Amino acid sequence: MMKRITLLLTTLLLVAGTTSAQQESFVKRITVKGYGQIFAEGGYFANGRKSATFDTNKIEILGIGKITDQWTMGVTVQFNKPVMLKDLYMQYAFMPELKVKIGQFKTPFGHENQVAPFLNPLAIGGSMPTVYFAGVGMDPLYYGTAGRDMGIELSGDLCNNLLTYKVVAMNGQGMNAKDLNLGKLFGGSLYIRPIEGLSLHTSYLGGKQVAMGAAKGIQAGESYMRHRVSAGVIANYQPISLSTEYMFGRDQKINSMGAYLTAAIHLPERYDLVLSADYLQPNMEQKGQLYTATLGVDKWFYGNCRIQLQYRYTHPTEQVMLPVAKGHTLRTQFQFAF
Template identity: 40%
Template sequence: MKRILLSCILFLSIYVLKAQDTHLKNVVNTLKERITLEGYAQVGYTYDDAGEKAVNTFDIKRAILMARGKITDKWSCYFMYSFANTGKILEAYTEYKFMPQLTVRLGQFKTMYTIENPISPCYVELINCYSQAVNYLAGINGSDPLYGSNSGRDMGLLIYGDLFKKKLSYNLAVMNGQGINQKDKNHQKDIVGGMMFHPLDWLSVGGSFVKGKGCAVAASSINQEIAVGDNYTRNRWSAGATVKTKPLSLRTEYLAGKDGHIKSDGYYATASVHVLPKFDIIASYDYLNKDKAQDYKQSNYVAGVQWWFYPKCRLQAQYTYCDPHKGESSNLLQAQVQVRF
């Protein structure tokens, strides 16, 4: 009797363990199917002789982890975290795809202003990543103290999609206008919109705009009438085009903004010439005038190369000649390695 009882217990234990193992495998397989993890790091060297003291340093420019969760075939969520410098959440949102013509996104994400801002640093040709005008007007790197350093991101509600057999892409959003990881500091919301027309497989043309009121987070020497905590008119628009062919990729755009009574504008043209299957020559002209009345402008000229030594991984080297209208010119030499999984 004892032997029969022990045998039953043994068989029952084996059955339970097999059931648990099967359940665990199903859970693991489900997670593999529904959760995608990605990340990249950009590390390198910088020499910059601007100002009284030159910068000569190795640095970590970016270290990013991204996670995407597939809740259903139409419903997903996304999370992005930056480990470089001070760690912070860059993006956290959920979106639902009703149809190819309409997707709704809610949370924190890239502001869909300009062609360049929504592009990941993994694919932007410049080591400094974005042009002066995009950095300034989209609030990316803090070059506009009123707006602050927000990585070109904000919190809000976005709708976007493709129309007419993907010949036209559109986006329209209501955003806080305050930047990342903080609540709105006024009662006004920014309206952000854009359209891109794709008449040919290799050509896209379009524009974008931001209309709203900002709340100044710091004082600016360019716009001294606006104090910290003041609400001020902050409007932007842009128009540009992209060309993508086997031998050449080109992105060009004109941008303009108005902060209070101060008008600014900028322009850039960035080209990548594919001379070999994995080797590109990079050239860029980049112009920004922070105050058109005072002629507070600077032009940057960039030349460099990049080698894609492994899928999504590259080695870059670039020289930038910085020519301000007021003040002395300077030289910027950079090298960077990008690894991504």
């Protein structure tokens, strides 16, 4: 609790100090955004276990500053379980075609990882393959990173936004952690927009990492080679928004794969009908698989504020060895954003 209070007070003092010390012209260059998600959820699972709870999903404050026309900075702090610094970076734009960013930020792997949770159609914030392959959770070797790492990134938009690229070199140990070996993660992503409303996306992230836990014959603290590749399609044609992606991974010599398909059908009065299905096989040498299906309705009532009612069914097979139970959950989630 003291760490949370200390971080909160430090953040407030930094903001106040910066505001008072700078000229009004610079203050106008600072933008503060944020969102919170609160939910009530009930579940019934195959082992007879039941659950019913109120909880917070995410509470985050985002600060973006335009220091000069070329220099920008960003900071994101999560204020719920646990309080943590998620983003802290500076970026210099030589031109729209070439920008350099250094600090802590999202890795370029996966399209869904690039979408903020308050804009993702799924109330939980993402599909199971994205959670697993981007290092958000479930993978004993690499987890709890929120899809982020520390490093340097080159990016830019080419040919009148027809192409968008990113190239990175990163520590490979997630957020707020220095590298534990001499290896680095290298990767990048590419968006191609051949026609309006359609985007083709591919990404790669791989290199030598230090295992956070034991799995797939790799021991905790051991260095291993990790590779992740994705390819997807994003289509936005009223009244449907569609996102689908295939992911493949390799940890040492063990292969894994997964895919998801999420659709939002935009109805009158800013209602969305949400349908999603995904598949994950963390070890292709074994039969273990995880299937997830989601059906729900979202109501956007002001800006990015919404109410979500979503039913989710999870079906792990006995051999999958993931911390997910077979069963049904129903969530009502309230989201505010500013």
